[in-house]
Amino acid sequence: MKPRIAIFSLTSCEGCSLAILELEDCLLDILGAVEIVNFREGMTERSWDIDIGFVDGAVSTPEDMKEIEHFRECSKVLVAIGACATHGGLNTLKNYQDESDYRKYVYGDQAARFPTIPAQPLSGVVDVDYQLPGCPMVKEEFLEFVKVVLTGRTWHLPEDPVCVECKRNGTLCLYEKGIMCLGPVTRAGCNAICPSYGAKCEGCRGVVHDEALKAAGINLREQYDVDLQDVLADLRMFGAYQEKTLP
Amino acid sequence: MLDRVVSQSQLLALVDELALSRRIVGPVRRSDRHFYGPVDRADKLDLDFKYCVYSPKAALFPADQTLFEFQTGPDGFQTSPVYDESPLALVGVHPCDINAIRLLDRVFSNTNIDEHYLSRRRQTFIVGIDCPTPCTSGVFCRDMKANEAREGADIMCSPLPPNGVSDDVRYGVVFGTDAGREFVLYSHAGDPPTVDDERASERYISDKARAFPQSIPYDVDAxxxxxxxxxxxxxxxxxxxxxxxxxxxxxxxxxxxxxxTYDRLEMTLTSGTRQREWDGxxxxxxxxxxxxxxxxxxxxxxxxxxxxxxxxxxxxxxxxxxxxxxxxxxxxxxxxxxxxxxxxxxxxxx
Structure with missing residues (x-):
């Protein structure tokens, strides 16, 4: 029996759902191996008998709360895809602002129609079996995950930081140009795509491990002449790190 | 003792000759730095580089390399090894990196014969370029006794002091292998060294000995x-x-x-490759x-x-x-x- 797959979206741009459709080169192969039974962005039919439920988006409204609990109940395995689902993502930026302010500048005089709660990742509300981080999630990693599940092997996220991929790619380290890149503290798996185009890593795949973050705190205070608030702002952008100060 | 003297344009012509039968990897300029990269013509190389950000190691030991292909089917599980035996020339390799390659040669051929490395290495011709001065601050190649490479390159080229006759950079060439000797002599590139060239070479060596500072109070043996x-x-x-x-x-x-090492599966889930990637x-x-x-x-x-x-x-x-x-x-x-x-x-x- 083919595994029955569903793809759901909470508060997000649904770019990670779109990334699945962008796998057009192997979409037919995937469809040969699995049965997609619920996918708002890709089909109209709906079923709630689900083996693996993929969810993009953060829990950011009371409606999201209800939906994620329903998705969890219906899915034997629940997978968070993309930074919003794994870390809260860009949605968490509102968590640092005054609620009445952002409600007003986003919804204007209609704010009362749109209830909102502090944004959080899926894991803040329900048990999540697997996480595929990134903004957007990495299509190739999604494919690898599907293959691992289909062959009954164990899934591991990369435990290395982005620097490893820059070195394997032969990319010039942005620190050599004096740019505070978040590569040393961010989980690899994106093939270091931003630095390969000369842009600093902004941590969309989350912090690789606490030790790296601790080293960052020490280095940024002792070795680099930088404004810690700027680095914190970068770390918060995709919800990778939400504390007020570096360790 | 020098074996030959070539000008930079003659050296580049030699590289073009190598390019007829080999992939060329050498110093190219990118984002204001130099990197070893593939070129199809010698004039795309920048031989006046100070150092390359990364070593040419990746040409011999790629960051991600296929070791073998596998498939499962009615006949069971089958594998076939993958070797890259396409001829390669590494151009503009400094003594540090030549010594590094010599170490890799030992490591990959002593207890575990690594045919994936050695098959590439056997097909590799190395054009070394010596450094008259440290390429940049902070290097400690002299302390590691690696700022000279008497072995390892097929030909080793040292930039000679100007002789007042030509503006072109001239290199004193020493043949490191028979392949290097045959290649240069058959192509008739350059000239036999004159007495003046030998003197210039001696001066180069003594100047170089003074140019590299000691960075560590203990040398590599201690x-x-x-x-x-x-x-x-x-x-x-x-x-x-x-x-x-x-x-x-x-x-x-x-x-x-x-x-x-890790396995890369095809979407069919019945075939794939065993890969190896750099670890640390x-x-x-x-x-x-x-x-x-x-x-x-x-x-x-x-x-x-x-x-x-x-x-x-x-x-x-x-x-x-x-x-x-x-x-x-x-x-x-x-x-x-x-x-x-x-x-x-x-x-x-x-």
Whole structure:
């Protein structure tokens, strides 16, 4: 029996759902191996008998709360895809602002129609079996995950930081140009795509491990002449790190 | 003693001749730096480079390499090895990187014969270019006795001081192998060295000996003993507190040869490849074994392990140090941890 797959979206741009459709080169192969039974962005039919439920988006409204609990109940395995689902993502930026302010500048005089709660990742509300981080999630990693599940092997996220991929790619380290890149503290798996185009890593795949973050705190205070608030702002952008100060 | 003298334009013509039958990898300019990269013509190379950000290691030992292909089917599980035997020329390799390749040659051919490396290496022609002065500050190649390479290159070219006759850079060429000798002599490139050229070469060698500063109070032969006494130094903990464990030192090192293997499956799930990718002992998961036990879980233990590998253990096993003093690790370190500083601090402690 083919595994029955569903793809759901909470508060997000649904770019990670779109990334699945962008796998057009192997979409037919995937469809040969699995049965997609619920996918708002890709089909109209709906079923709630689900083996693996993929969810993009953060829990950011009371409606999201209800939906994620329903998705969890219906899915034997629940997978968070993309930074919003794994870390809260860009949605968490509102968590640092005054609620009445952002409600007003986003919804204007209609704010009362749109209830909102502090944004959080899926894991803040329900048990999540697997996480595929990134903004957007990495299509190739999604494919690898599907293959691992289909062959009954164990899934591991990369435990290395982005620097490893820059070195394997032969990319010039942005620190050599004096740019505070978040590569040393961010989980690899994106093939270091931003630095390969000369842009600093902004941590969309989350912090690789606490030790790296601790080293960052020490280095940024002792070795680099930088404004810690700027680095914190970068770390918060995709919800990778939400504390007020570096360790 | 020189074997031949060639001008830079003659050397480039030689490279073009190599390019008729080989892939060429040499110094090219990119983002204001130099990198070893593939070129199809010699005039795309910049032989006046100071140093390349990364070593040419990736041409011999790729960052991600297919070891074999496998498939399952009615006939069971089948594998077929993958070797790259396409002829290659590495051009503009400095003594540090030539010495690093010599170490890789030993490592991949002693206890475990690594045909994936050796098949490429056998097809590789190396054009070395010597350094009259340190390529940049912070290098400690002289301390590691790696700022000269009498062996390893097929031809070794040293830029001679100007002779007042021609503006073109002239190189004194020494043949390192029979292949190098045959290649240069059959192509009739350049001229036999004159008495003046030999004198210029001698002056080059004596100038060079003065141009490289000593960076570490102990030279490479004494470092194993220094480290022997430094196992319990407080330095490891004090320095490693800054370490991100990002592995940049390992992955930019011309002598690091550790790798991890993994399988890449085709979407059919019945065939795929076994890959190997560069790994590094500074990465947290490097020493994780079955049962999730990590036998080097602390950054301090990992840092000590790297320094011991570079200056003690590899030397004791292979006869040459595991470090060539190119300082790529120090430049790559996102926490500004310096191995030169570590050696100097340890030397002060004992």
């Amino acid at each position: 470092l194993p003993e220094l480290l022997e006494r430094s196992y319990d130094s407080l330095l490891w903990e004090a320095t490693a507190r800054r370490c991100y464990s990002c592995g940049s030192c390992n992955l930019s090192c011309p002598t690091c040869y550790c790798f991890n 002992c500074q990465l947290r998961s490097f020493a994780v074994v079955a049962g999730d036990h990590n036998f080097r879980a602390k950054a301090a233990a990992r840092l000590r392990h790297r320094i011991y590998r570079k200056a003690k253990w590899v030397k004791e096993r292979e006869g040459v140090a595991g470090c060539v003093g190119c300082a790529r690790c120090d430049r790559a370190c996102t926490a500004k941890i310096s191995s030169v500083e570590i050696y100097n601090q340890l030397a002060e402690e004992v």
